[in-house]
Amino acid sequence: MSYQDDPNGYVGSFPKDFTYGPFEQNGDGDSSSLQDDHKPRILLRGLRRSGKSSIQKVVFHKMSPNETWFLESTNQMVKDDINNSSLVQFQIWDFPGQIDFLDPTFDSDTILGGCGALVFVIDAQDDYQDALDKLQLTVTKAYRVNSNIKSEVFIHKVDGLNDDYKMDSQGDIHHRATDDLAEAGLHHVHLSFHLTSIYDHSIFEAFSKVVQKLIPQWPTLENLLNILISNSGIEKAFLLDVVSRIYIATDSSPVDMQSYELGCDMMDVVMDISCIYGMVDETETNTFNNESSSLIKLNNGTVLYLREVNKFLALVCILREENFQKQGVIDYNFLCFRHAITQVFELRNKCQSSGTDRRRSGTPDAVPNGAADSTESTSDHSQPQLA
Numbered sequence: 001m002s003y004q005d006d007p008n009g010y011v012g013s014f015p016k017d018f019t020y021g022p023f024e025q026n027g028d029g030d031s032s033s034l035q036d037d038h039k040p041r042i043l044l045r046g047l048r049r050s051g052k053s054s055i056q057k058v059v060f061h062k063m064s065p066n067e068t069w070f071l072e073s074t075n076q077m078v079k080d081d082i083n084n085s086s087l088v089q090f091q092i093w094d095f096p097g098q099i100d101f102l103d104p105t106f107d108s109d110t111i112l113g114g115c116g117a118l119v120f121v122i123d124a125q126d127d128y129q130d131a132l133d134k135l136q137l138t139v140t141k142a143y144r145v146n147s148n149i150k151s152e153v154f155i156h157k158v159d160g161l162n163d164d165y166k167m168d169s170q171g172d173i174h175h176r177a178t179d180d181l182a183e184a185g186l187h188h189v190h191l192s193f194h195l196t197s198i199y200d201h202s203i204f205e206a207f208s209k210v211v212q213k214l215i216p217q218w219p220t221l222e223n224l225l226n227i228l229i230s231n232s233g234i235e236k237a238f239l240l241d242v243v244s245r246i247y248i249a250t251d252s253s254p255v256d257m258q259s260y261e262l263g264c265d266m267m268d269v270v271m272d273i274s275c276i277y278g279m280v281d282e283t284e285t286n287t288f289n290n291e292s293s294s295l296i297k298l299n300n301g302t303v304l305y306l307r308e309v310n311k312f313l314a315l316v317c318i319l320r321e322e323n324f325q326k327q328g329v330i331d332y333n334f335l336c337f338r339h340a341i342t343q344v345f346e347l348r349n350k351c352q353s354s355g356t357d358r359r360r361s362g363t364p365d366a367v368p369n370g371a372a373d374s375t376e377s378t379s380d381h382s383q384p385q386l387a
């Protein structure tokens with residue numbers, strides 16, 4: 001691995017205005033200033049007992065999978081704000097299985113209009129014909145109201161299935177669901193399928209992919225990670241949301257579940273140790289700060305390295321032990337990376353506040369709907385907001 005000059009400011013081409021020193025968390029922004037009544041939405045739909053509430057509780061509320069046995073059936077729509085402590089701000093609306101989007105009393109225009117993604121949960125351990133019928137009706141309705149909505153299908157509870165059956169079910173569901181949509185005249189609507197279970201990391205991975213599609217800055221984050229790993233001898237890097245453990249970006253090499261699990265486990269260890277030993281006084285609530293970092297050497301020659309990026313985000317890197325000998329280079333490149341991420345968020349916040357000012361003053365947006373302009377895309381309520 002060569003550590004050559006890089007036009008992006010990594011080792012060898014030190015940006016002139018960048019110095020070592022305490023990292024100012026400008027990029028975090030003040031989440032309260034970004035609060036908005038109209039949070040972007042992810043809708044969770046599916047038949048009764050398909051696992052919707054369990055998914056929401058396990059991913060965003062740290063409920064252990066076994067505790068979901070005691071969840072009662074949802075009888076009313078539940079709105080769950082994912083904000084403040086988490087980088088990605090959005091609302092999850094969990095609909096009771098029996099609610100019908102086609103019911104005339106259901107205000108589908110308002111509910112589906114500002115929605116970023118529709119997640120449809122299918123219980124793979126059950127007969128899924130009814131679920132497929134409902135999926136077709138739901139996606140058709142959602143698409144007619146909001147053609148920008150991303151449709152995601154979670155083939156859920158796959159922990160009880162053997163690998164062959166899992167793959168067969170996925171193929172069958174994929175085939176039938178796309179045929180149904182084609183019959184309804186919606187050939188062009190794209191459905192994404194994910195095999196999920198709350199008993200492993202598959203549900204976190206699937207949710208990561210759903211959220212990533214809604215983050216306008218995602219390609220930039222991926223690009224920054226690509227530059228970082230190629231200049232530092234890193235094999236895989238994840239940008240993890242500290243609270244939920246979903247990854248909001250990774251480099252463009254394929255994700256293998258084991259690496260992601262390692263990253264999440266490391267994050268858990270760091271948070272546990274920080275909570276126990278990192279508290280300076282009783283009033284302190286956030287023990288994850290710019291001092292937080294961790295290094296774990298595995299006995300197979302792999303090194304896991306974690307650094308705090310800002311209070312919502314951590315970078316977890318996986319690399320070979322021999323590439324970690326130049327830790328100074330990696331640390332230096334990490335500082336450049338963190339600086340770049342800060343700039344991305346500053347720009348994001350600037351765009352957002354100018355959008356808010358425009359809305360307050362009633363001035364129409366300068367750019368028409370649909371134009372490829374960063375200001376426009378960031379004030380779109382169907383996108384989650386980076387804090």
Ligand SMILES: Nc1nc2c(ncn2[C@@H]2O[C@H](COP(=O)(O)OP(=O)(O)OP(=O)(O)O)[C@@H](O)[C@H]2O)c(=O)[nH]1
Pocket residue numbers: 046047048049050051052053054055065068069070071072073074075095096097098156157158159160196197198199
């Ligand atoms: N084996 C297995 N069981 C799961 C999984 N996810 C959820 N369950 C179980 O499925 C049952 C129903 O889960 P809920 O989350 O209440 O389902 P729901 O879709 O919210 O149900 P309604 O509120 O009635 O619409 C619970 O007993 C969960 O423990 C999973 O990944 N694997």
